[in-house]
Amino acid sequence: MTATDERTRPRSAGHNRVSNVFWVLLAVFGASGYLVWDHFGNVRFGVFLFVISGWLVSLCLHEYAHARTALHSGDIGVGVRGYLTLNPLKYTHPVYSFLLPVVFIIIGGIALPGGAVFIDRGRIRKRGQHSLISAAGPAINALFAVACLLPLGAGWLDSAPTEFAAALGYLGALEVIATVLNLVPIPGLDGYGIIEPWLSYQTRRAFAPFAPYGMMAIFVLLWTPSLNQWFFTDIVGGVLGWFGNAGGYAAVGQELFRFWHANLLGYGG
Template identity: 55%
Template sequence: MTTAIRRSDRRISPVFLGIVAVTAAGGWAAWTGFADNPGVAVFVFVTGAWIVSLCLHEYAHARTALHSGDISIGAKGYLTLNPLKYTHALLSIILPVLFVIMGGLGLPGGAVFIERGRIQGRWKHSLISAAGPLTNVLFAIVCTAPFWLDALDGVPLVFRYALAFLALLQVTAALLNFLPVPGLDGYGVIEPWLSYKIRRQLEPFAPFGLLAVFGVLWIPEVNVAFFDLIDSLLGLLGIEEFESYCGQNLYRFWAEQNPGCRLSG
């Protein structure tokens, strides 16, 4: 029952509202050209929006768990969207942001602690795991909607590029998080359907799943194939490869800028 959840347990955290405000300010600066260096505005906007999506990702896990029977979720603070309440702030926020800064890769983070023993039914366990990456899918649809709806007339190129790069991050996060690797949500979807013996054998690898994925993506051939797939998916959603590339180029404002990424006209 959800009646045990206090109103204060569901009140949106000022921390989250502050992140949203900073994101909006970055978006406004990218749109209006307010910042002397447009890359700074893109960095603030994309980083803020990425953290917002991480919070919503974890909120989706928590909210689904709550309605599936884990009434302890509220007391843990997960329903407030406060990233400081996560069990591993390093994995949930800091590492995913560092991955974006280092390589433009939307690696998923972890995690809210769900008391699985309170939840009955394999389908419920699978849905709890799927809820997070499905949030990234929804976020990607929102980011790409102006592109596939052809609704970008009058939108400044800087903001357009930023939106394209943000969409790339959401698509990569959804795709990677759905991988059936222990420690990722994709494995959480199928885990309830595996035998007890297989689950016990794979359990020790869960803490290293995310790092293993990151390591594999450092292999040049795998990296190229992966981003070719991402570019193809973005292309189906109306985003050209150069748009997401220019968005990433602007985001890394401290690095050398590509003169081919025009910012007006």
């Protein structure tokens, strides 16, 4: 082993080491889930912590999936930029992609991860790889949603505390929302990133200036009553309907989570 190898090996290992920030989020997620299950302390606050920490964990995994897929597609710089550590503080826009989505959930129940990791697209040659990188994030949200909702639909939690099942249902509903919204082909969202490599250069150049505003545009559109009703009741409620009474649990979970606010979305049940 050369001297250069000795110097670079620790740094390379550090680029892949899971950050303490992520471990703390994971610990809060697990601990709050236990507290809700055991009815320890303020259950509603426990539901709030469980949903928020679970959502932040999924955000980290969402961005990690983008970065890991980019790494295997040719962008070796994602490790140096800290994207493989699952540390949200390493993201390109921590406020835009980490803080704002949490605020959106609190004030409107809209779960939407923003663009957070910089991918050196010049190192990636194949269009299919570009599409796969963009699709990797929503795929994680979809898997997270199934992990939350399948136990409810299968009846595995019928004897569990209602508050825990409701919290899990609401977290699953947020993951469904994130998956669907991220697949909308609007610049700045992953759905557009999937199709962008297949568009002409002129089209990509024309849409590029709108990328920073994609998430805000979705947020504004969903405050339109008719679109809000259609999206949350028909689309999200329809998906939750695949998992038995998951929609009913999600509605209860939302009430527990947002104890200061009335239930406005109504996922059905």
